[in-house]
Amino acid sequence: MKLLEERIRKDGTIRGTEVLKVDRFLNHQMDIGLINEIGKEFKRLYGDCGVNKILTIEASGIGIACITAQFFNVPVIFAKKNKTKNIAGDVYTSKVESFTHGKVYDIIVSKEFLGPEDRVLLIDDFLANGSALQGLINLVRDAGATLVGAGICVEKAFQPGGDLIRSMGVRVESLARVKSMDEATNSIEFCE
């Protein structure tokens, strides 16, 4: 998606050769006009797949999922990272290792909201090592739901997550795929 690639070139910040900050427009400050275009693109890609639920993970994925859901006219469910007092009863649970925070945590979804009748589109802002996406896939499979695929804004294609998830037979559509980047030369290259 050219619009997103151009925005990353303009407002993204590269740290070293592995960290890409997009907090000016995607995951801290959010440019709602851009995210609206992202939602439209996910609809173009997955609009004929019978999606009836969008599943994401807190926190950065939620806004993107909600804007996208308007185009599909379906509810959003976000997997929660901490079990709170207010979620009682039966939940699906899975483990996720965070690249950003350097720790392992549980994610949960109430069983009430996912079941065998559901056709689920996963949405997230980033795909790097694939742990968050793998965690969401596990929740969908535990629920007996059908996994339609994943819509990712930015994939760091030089990290193993995308290949790993695709090798499992899961459709992954990433709107910007970073092939390589380097802070020293302030350069970023996207996959064709």
Next chain:
Amino acid sequence: MKLLEERIRKDGTIRGTEVLKVDRFLNHQMDIGLINEIGKEFKRLYGDCGVNKILTIEASGIGIACITAQFFNVPVIFAKKNKTKNIAGDVYTSKVESFTHGKVYDIIVSKEFLGPEDRVLLIDDFLANGSALQGLINLVRDAGATLVGAGICVEKAFQPGGDLIRSMGVRVESLARVKSMDEATNSIEFCE
């Protein structure tokens, strides 16, 4: 807002006399059509106030803030609960005590995204003890920005947060204000 009150009566779950779960439509599974109506109502209430930024707090506020921001045509900033590797440099910070989780944590916003030129609308799903809202207000004041007010979906009016924040001279608009509720009688009463 009658639509939200009716939905709370239909799909909310009361635990004891203080806990109201709205995770079927607002903060775990999200009914995007309902949240669209909520966004419209915030626009009706604050549309003439020159709002140029919407500030919320992860995680439950983000989706509501993003949908609402479409009506204002402004960016969303969400305060983050944990300092991550990917947020470097100068941040505003404030402390929040979580009623739900029973702990105190820091929230942060990058200084890059809030400043004296901003007119900020706060958005959140719940107002109970007011600690999250107070934390957001502190961030706005530290930034030297103008606080336009707060848009809250559900206020537990029998808890002190709403009165406390209003007594500081802050405009708070809550779309559903719960006066009392009781699991034993499965009853809920809203303020007029």
